[in-house]
Structure formats: C-alpha cells, structure tokens
Amino acid sequence: MAIKLRNEYGPVLHMPTLKENFKEKGPQNASDSYGHKQYPANQGQEVEYLVTGTHPYPPGPGVALTADTKIQRMPSESAAQSLAVALPSSQARVDANRSAPAGGEYRHPGPSDRSQPAGMTSAVMEGGNAKNSALMAKKAPTMPKPQWHPPWKLYRVISGHLGWVRCIAVEPGNQWFVTGSADRTIKIWDLASGKLKLSLTGHISTVRGVIVSSRSPYLFSCGEDKQVKCWDLEYNKVIRHYHGHLSAVYGLDLHPTIDVLVTCSRDSTARIWDVRTKASVHTLSGHTNAVATVRCQAAEPQIITGSHDTTIRLWDLVAGKTRVTLTNHKKSVRAVVLHPRHYTFASGSPDNIKQWKFPDGSFIQNLSGHNAIINTLTVNSDGVLVSGADNGTMHLWDWRTGYNFQRVHAAVQPGSLDSESGIFACAFDQSESRLLTAEADKTIKVYREDDTATEETHPVSWKPEIIKRKRF
Numbered sequence: 001m002a003i004k005l006r007n008e009y010g011p012v013l014h015m016p017t018l019k020e021n022f023k024e025k026g027p028q029n030a031s032d033s034y035g036h037k038q039y040p041a042n043q044g045q046e047v048e049y050l051v052t053g054t055h056p057y058p059p060g061p062g063v064a065l066t067a068d069t070k071i072q073r074m075p076s077e078s079a080a081q082s083l084a085v086a087l088p089s090s091q092a093r094v095d096a097n098r099s100a101p102a103g104g105e106y107r108h109p110g111p112s113d114r115s116q117p118a119g120m121t122s123a124v125m126e127g128g129n130a131k132n133s134a135l136m137a138k139k140a141p142t143m144p145k146p147q148w149h150p151p152w153k154l155y156r157v158i159s160g161h162l163g164w165v166r167c168i169a170v171e172p173g174n175q176w177f178v179t180g181s182a183d184r185t186i187k188i189w190d191l192a193s194g195k196l197k198l199s200l201t202g203h204i205s206t207v208r209g210v211i212v213s214s215r216s217p218y219l220f221s222c223g224e225d226k227q228v229k230c231w232d233l234e235y236n237k238v239i240r241h242y243h244g245h246l247s248a249v250y251g252l253d254l255h256p257t258i259d260v261l262v263t264c265s266r267d268s269t270a271r272i273w274d275v276r277t278k279a280s281v282h283t284l285s286g287h288t289n290a291v292a293t294v295r296c297q298a299a300e301p302q303i304i305t306g307s308h309d310t311t312i313r314l315w316d317l318v319a320g321k322t323r324v325t326l327t328n329h330k331k332s333v334r335a336v337v338l339h340p341r342h343y344t345f346a347s348g349s350p351d352n353i354k355q356w357k358f359p360d361g362s363f364i365q366n367l368s369g370h371n372a373i374i375n376t377l378t379v380n381s382d383g384v385l386v387s388g389a390d391n392g393t394m395h396l397w398d399w400r401t402g403y404n405f406q407r408v409h410a411a412v413q414p415g416s417l418d419s420e421s422g423i424f425a426c427a428f429d430q431s432e433s434r435l436l437t438a439e440a441d442k443t444i445k446v447y448r449e450d451d452t453a454t455e456e457t458h459p460v461s462w463k464p465e466i467i468k469r470k471r472f
Helices: 002-012 077-086 089-098
Strands: 121-126 129-134 152-159 165-170 176-181 185-190 196-201 207-212 218-223 228-232 237-241 249-254 260-265 270-274 280-284 291-296 303-307 312-316 321-326 335-338 344-348 353-357 362-367 374-379 384-389 394-398 403-408 423-428 434-439 443-449
Touching: 152 403, 165 434, 165 443, 176 207, 176 218, 185 207, 218 249, 260 291, 270 303, 291 335, 303 335, 335 374, 344 374, 384 423
Parallel strands: 165 207, 165 423, 207 249, 249 291, 374 423
Antiparallel strands: 121 129, 152 443, 165 176, 176 185, 185 196, 207 218, 218 228, 228 237, 249 260, 260 270, 270 280, 291 303, 303 312, 312 321, 335 344, 344 353, 353 362, 374 384, 384 394, 394 403, 423 434, 434 443
C-alpha cells in the first residue's frame, strides 16, 4: 500500500511547506472541489505541506480572488472551523457536524458559501456552537420618489341634464361622449365644443350605466328600471333588450375581444350576455349584496366585480365561477378600475383604495387619505389615478407610489345646494388629455392638465417615508 501511495500520489509530496501544521490521528479521507481523493502519505506523523492544486478556486459572484481564496488547504480542525465563518447560521450548523474531526468526509464550501452579500448573518463557530452576529441591519422599505404629474384644472362646465348625472363614457373615436342621468335620459355631447348633439329616451328610471362598443355602432345602457338596452347609433333606436335581472342594474362593461356584455345588479348577481343573440350565457352568483361595479379584460381573470358585501370577486368567464374572492375591504366596494398597461387593478371603498396584482389578486398597497364614499375610479396610461367621492372631492394619485399629488373640490353649479356636491362617475377621453366628471349638481365638468405648471412651480412635497403596507 505504501508503494502504491508513493507511486500515485508522489507528485504532491514536493509541494511547498510551512503553511499549516496538523497531526493526522487516523486515516481521514478528504476530497477537493474537483472530486479527487487525497490521502496523507505518512499516517501517524506530523505532516507539513500545502496543496495548491492546478486551478485556483473560482471566485464567488463579483468577488475578486485573494491570497486566501487562490489556494486549497488540506482540512484540519482549525481550518474546518474557520471555513464555516462565511456560512449562514443554519448551513453552518449542518457543515459543523460534517466537518467535525471524527474521521468523516469534509465538504469544501461552494462559491455561494464562500461569498455572502453584505447584510447577511455570519455564524462564528466556537466549540461547535454557532453565534450569530448581524453584519448590517436590514433597511426598512421606503417609498420611491413619485413621478411628477402636472396638476389638473377645471376649464369647462356642461349643463343640460335635469337630474344627477350618474354615468359617463367616451366613444372610441374621441369625437363625442355619452352621459346617463336620474332624469331618465341619455345625452350625447360633442367632446370638443361641449354642445348637446342628441338625447335618447326610453328608460323609465335613473340611467346607471352607459358604454359605447368599439366593435360595432352600438351603445349599451342600463338603469334602475332593471332594463339593459342596446341602441343602434345609426338609427338612434333600441334594437335589443336583455331581460333577466330581478332588480336595478348598477353597471355594465363590454368584453374587449368577444361580443359579450356583462352587467351587475342590486339582485347580488352579475350576468354575462351574448350581444347578438341576447342570451344569458352565465349568471355569476356568489355575492351576498348588491354588485356595484363590473370590469372586463381580455386576460385572465376576464371579469372582476365589486360589491356592497365588501368583497371583490375575480371570475372564470368560461366556467361562470369565482376564481378568487378578496375580502380585505371593510366597507362597500363601489368602484374598480384596471390599469391600461400594467397587469394590476385598484378598488375603491370608504376605508381605502387598494391596489392588486393579477391574476390571483395579490395585495400591492393601500392608498389612504380619501376619507369618503368613493363612487368612481379611473386611471390613464401615465399612471394618474383619479378617485371621485360622494362629497364632491376628487383626489389624484401617482399609481406606482400611491402619492396623492392633488385634491380638487369644485364649486357646485350656481343655484344648487352645497349638499348637492358629489361625483358619481369620471373618465379620461381617448387622448387622455381631458378628464370628465359626472356630478350631483346636474353638470359634467371637464378638466385638463395645467400647461403652465412645472416641477418648480408645483414641486412634489415628498420625503422618503417608510412604507406601512397594512393588509387590512
């Protein structure tokens, strides 16, 4: 055996010495990082040599080679203990057991063991016990600096309705917009001039929802008379009715890619309709109170509803069943809005505005400060989120950070009571340069960005506060 060892392992016996002294107490097997076995030539004697190998240790990610990491040392008890310094605490305990001087196999630390990023906990091995010491305290997350948005200012007030203006929608061509009112009429207005173009009558109670199709020349409306109507805008007549809801219909939305209409009602259900055949494809049951808002999108989940039972439900359109129920809100959810670019959405309630991530409704953050009954939310592709409330206040937020950069409370129309100050709906036009609000003083107000504002005249009053992301 001695002859075999001398023949096969003789080349390592002439290596430089005086680097490390240790005594071999018995046959110990050691393997280097390349899997080759190394055996001491003279067992039971004091051995003094260093194995440099043919290749240096590979460095950890972003860590330069040093005099210590370029060489491979034969494992002694002291060396095994010192090598465990860079390990996390749990890994150090495991490797301490492996590298104990009991004749077991020693495992060289890998690159991830040798180089730990700053801020990790180190474990110093003393007598087999790990003592943890934090190298760096973990910094609390801070809100990044918000994107600067110019403030919005009122530049036009449009009158004409004889009752509360409950809903508003801009047509895809950006030439006109449509409103529905408590005076039971639907009015179509020229967007550029603000002049009335057309009035449609047919509902026998408050009109609560309107939307214009981008796939056909149709306008859809719903109201507290339980009716859902399809208007042909070439003839300005109702061509279809969708019967099925048992109580007032509070909102509606069109699917962006298929001919499907979704409505929500005080009867605690949402219904999916085939636009052409008028058939009720699904009745979405599960809410325990009135469903106040519904939104559609092409990606899954394709339908989102918010209800007075305080929950939000994400629905499977094909199966007609709930995918996820979000129960974080403590009060009625009257508004839901989907971000036009990000795979996220927001919901509005008197307790908070909350942001969520699709597809599973993961909570992102709260937007706190609009302490009122929030009736409507809208967002543009620049990340300006607008919330309109029952008390007539409108808050504008930076979507990414949740920073509230403007608060608006426009005066009511002359002749109205101050108590008739409420925003029921709001929408950006297709160019996103104008913001329209439907209000309780029977007017439509039009806002646009202040062209004269700069970051110097309207600075962001922001400081890097620690984020308090409460889930509830």
